[in-house]
Amino acid sequence: xxxxxQIPAALSVPEGENLVLNCSFTDSAIYNLQWFRxxxxxxxxxLLLIQSSQREQTSGRLNASLDKSSGRSTLYIAAxxxxxxxxxxxxxxxxxQKVTFGTGTKLQVIP
Amino acid sequence: GAVVSQHPSWVxxxxxxxxxxxxxxxxxxxxxxxxxxxxxxxxxxLMATSNEGxxxxxxxxxxxxxxxxxxxxxxxxxxxxxxxxxxDSSFYICSASPRDRAYExxxxxxxxxxxx
Numbered sequence: 001x002x003x004x005x006q007i008p009a010a011l012s013v014p015e016g017e018n019l020v021l022n023c024s025f026t027d028s029a030i031y032n033l034q035w036f037r038x039x040x041x042x043x044x045x046x047l048l049l050i051q052s053s054q055r056e057q058t059s060g061r062l063n064a065s066l067d068k069s070s071g072r073s074t075l076y077i078a079a080x081x082x083x084x085x086x087x088x089x090x091x092x093x094x095x096x097q098k099v100t101f102g103t104g105t106k107l108q109v110i111p
Numbered sequence: 112g113a114v115v116s117q118h119p120s121w122v123x124x125x126x127x128x129x130x131x132x133x134x135x136x137x138x139x140x141x142x143x144x145x146x147x148x149x150x151x152x153x154x155x156x157l158m159a160t161s162n163e164g165x166x167x168x169x170x171x172x173x174x175x176x177x178x179x180x181x182x183x184x185x186x187x188x189x190x191x192x193x194x195x196x197x198x199d200s201s202f203y204i205c206s207a208s209p210r211d212r213a214y215e216x217x218x219x220x221x222x223x224x225x226x227x
Contacts, residue, residue: 031214043117043204043220044155051214089154099145099206099216101155 002027002094004102012108013080021075021105023090028068031093035064035075037086038104044089048075080109114138115207117219124195124226131191132222134205140185141207145216146178149202161188185210195226 003026013019023033032051036044048057048064050073056065063076073090090102114137124130134144143162147155161167161182169175177199179191188207192199202223206216 034216036218041202041223044218046218049215091155093214093216098157098160100157101147103154 002030002092002098002100004090004092004100006088006090006102006105008105009103010106010108012110014110015080015082017080017109018076018078019080019107021077021088021090021107023073023075023102025071025073025092025100025102027092027094028071029094030068031095033064033066033073034091034093034099035062035073036089036091038089039086047088077107080107082109082111085109113209113215113217115205115217115219117203117205117222119222120220121223122225124224126196126226127194129191129193130195130224131189132203132205132224134188134190134207134219136186136207136209136217139207139217140210141188142185142210143208143213144182144188145206145208146180146188146190147204147206149204149221155204158190192224195224197226200224200226 007022034049035047050057050066061078066073087104087106089104093099116135118133146158149155158173159167159169167180182188204221206218
């Protein structure tokens with residue numbers, strides 16, 4: 001059974017800092033890994049999708065890497081802004097289209 | 112493109128009543144739709160997978176008779192919470208995989224259900 005863990009569970013940083021969010025998974029037989037953000041009481045916004053054959057994806061200030069063999073992914077956020085404050089979820093897609101979500105990292109960027 | 116909508120966005124119902132939540136793929140045909148549940152301060156948990164025209168596959172621990180899923184067309188799946196109780200109060204999110212890109216999932220905005 002796939003298990004996805006995110007560390008840290010919560011993070012508070014001053015505006016402008018670069019930061020890294022971590023995601024680890026137990027079963028390396030995955031099809032892809034996706035990072036989402038979720039604002040309080042709202043749905044999911046997809047940030048980056050990395051296929052299992054890829055090592056990283058970039059979108060603006062966001063960069064996600066994937067090391068399938070070690071079961072890890074990181075989301076790097078450059079020059080953080082208060083608007084980045086949200087809960088960040090990673091999700092791993094394995095066999096039979098099943099997606100397993102991580103436990104989430106709650107990020108607060110202080111102005 | 113690849114937009115998924117849910118209706119309603121929030122609903123309050125009395126204990127014992129049933130409530131239906133709709134999930135629609137607006138600009139693509141979805142052969143597979145998924146339903147997730149998120150309890151406060153917890154991550155999303157897959158409830159069931161539904162393929163158009165066939166019965167849904169439920170995850171272990173999810174009551175089939177309580178959470179009725181219908182995927183009658185390539186653009187619509189419904190989740191009906193029957194005889195709702197306060198412990199069913201949760202955030203329900205659906206996702207859909209395009210017919211021609213089954214490896215992708217697009218998520219709806221979610222429905223907040225409160226049972227009083």
